[in-house]
Amino acid sequence: MPTSECFARVPPFPDQVPTVELQRVELSKLLSGDEAESEALFEACTGLGFFLLDLRGCAEGQGLLKETEAGFDVSREFYALSDEEKSKFPLLPSNLGYKPIGGTKIEDGRPDRCEIYSLPTDDLVGLAPPIRNPPPFEKSRPLLTSCAKHLHSVATTILTHLSAHLGLPPRTLSSMHALTERSPSNLRFLHMPPQRASAAQTSLMGHTDNGSVTVLFNVVGGLQVLDGTNGWRYVRPEPGHAVINLGDSMVQLTGGVVRSNMHRVVPAPGAQSESPRFSIAYVLKPPYACRMERLKGEGIPRGEEEEEEKEKVGTYEEFHAKKSKGIREGKNLVGSRGGKKTEKKVDVRVNEVMA
Numbered sequence: 001m002p003t004s005e006c007f008a009r010v011p012p013f014p015d016q017v018p019t020v021e022l023q024r025v026e027l028s029k030l031l032s033g034d035e036a037e038s039e040a041l042f043e044a045c046t047g048l049g050f051f052l053l054d055l056r057g058c059a060e061g062q063g064l065l066k067e068t069e070a071g072f073d074v075s076r077e078f079y080a081l082s083d084e085e086k087s088k089f090p091l092l093p094s095n096l097g098y099k100p101i102g103g104t105k106i107e108d109g110r111p112d113r114c115e116i117y118s119l120p121t122d123d124l125v126g127l128a129p130p131i132r133n134p135p136p137f138e139k140s141r142p143l144l145t146s147c148a149k150h151l152h153s154v155a156t157t158i159l160t161h162l163s164a165h166l167g168l169p170p171r172t173l174s175s176m177h178a179l180t181e182r183s184p185s186n187l188r189f190l191h192m193p194p195q196r197a198s199a200a201q202t203s204l205m206g207h208t209d210n211g212s213v214t215v216l217f218n219v220v221g222g223l224q225v226l227d228g229t230n231g232w233r234y235v236r237p238e239p240g241h242a243v244i245n246l247g248d249s250m251v252q253l254t255g256g257v258v259r260s261n262m263h264r265v266v267p268a269p270g271a272q273s274e275s276p277r278f279s280i281a282y283v284l285k286p287p288y289a290c291r292m293e294r295l296k297g298e299g300i301p302r303g304e305e306e307e308e309e310k311e312k313v314g315t316y317e318e319f320h321a322k323k324s325k326g327i328r329e330g331k332n333l334v335g336s337r338g339g340k341k342t343e344k345k346v347d348v349r350v351n352e353v354m355a
């Protein structure tokens with residue numbers, strides 16, 4: 001999450017709410033090849049599937065914090081536009097573009113309370129003909145392109161460490177996600193307006209991400225992770241850190257070694273509930289053409305179901321389309337195995353924590 005100056009502008013996250021204990025990993029140490037840090041990363045990826053990445057200890061991280069901070073200003077400018085202006089940029093295939101409030105459903109079928117603008121990475125880095133984005137984004141193209149490239153590099157650094165622990169040649173996962181092939185990866189700007197306490201509801205439904213790695217920045221709380229039998233727990237926003245989580249495609253490619261955990265956004269707790277909530281996420285996804293077959297590495301299990309899987313497996317484009325359709329229809333939401341086929345299904349409606 002951005003620097004402490006950003007945090008000073010909103011009331012503090014309260015101490016009295018149940019939070020999840022996330023592993024902290026330092027980007028500077030990952031970049032210098034620190035083995036203990038790499039081990040901690042792998043533990044978090046195979047455990048909860050979420051961790052905090054400290055960006056403060058190196059120039060790469062500090063630069064990214066500054067860029068995302070500027071990104072929050074771009075987001076505020078966009079969300080200050082009228083609904084009429086925003087709706088001139090409707091959702092494109094692959095869920096890119098503008099999703100208005102109520103565009104998806106929450107667990108109980110009610111409309112969500114979250115609006116999202118997703119900019120395709122392909123467009124930002126020149127892999128695809130540019131789409132027409134709203135003026136606040138268009139006039140900040142150089143910033144957003146630079147930000148997307150730096151976020152992409154953070155996400156692939158994480159994938160390089162994962163490759164090592166999975167017994168894959170070091171560049172297997174990062175070259176699979178290179179910025180040379182078209183994919184539905186995107187830089188997304190989310191906005192959740194404050195809700196009336198008497199009618200407060202989930203803002204963004206419980207879901208697992210369907211990409212590979214998500215790098216998330218927020219200042220106001222509200223993100224919750226499903227923490228095993230503890231149920232939903234808030235993630236406390238921390239200055240100078242990004243929240244990292246793995247998505248379904250990594251579960252598929254690793255035969256279930258890593259976890260794509262359920263998470264959702266509810267109204268911010270305590271005094272923060274009056275503040276509008278902005279977040280920025282970089283969602284790294286495999287290329288459309290990538291075959292979603294289990295990779296071969298010493299750390300990746302082989303099993304009977306693999307043969308069965310091979311017959312069903314297709315491209316990431318197909319994998320992605322199936323999940324996106326489910327989300328639009330409000331399906332696939334009340335149960336999760338945390339991305340692991342071996343896990344017991346958990347009802348995501350358990351232990352509602354709505355402060």
Ligand SMILES: O=C(O)CCC(=O)C(=O)O
Pocket residue numbers: 188190204209216218222223263264265279281
């Ligand atoms: O806004 C957040 O904190 C989470 C957003 C999220 O889960 C997503 O964009 O997939």
Ligand SMILES: [Fe+2]
Pocket residue numbers: 207208209214263
């Ligand atoms: Fe998500």
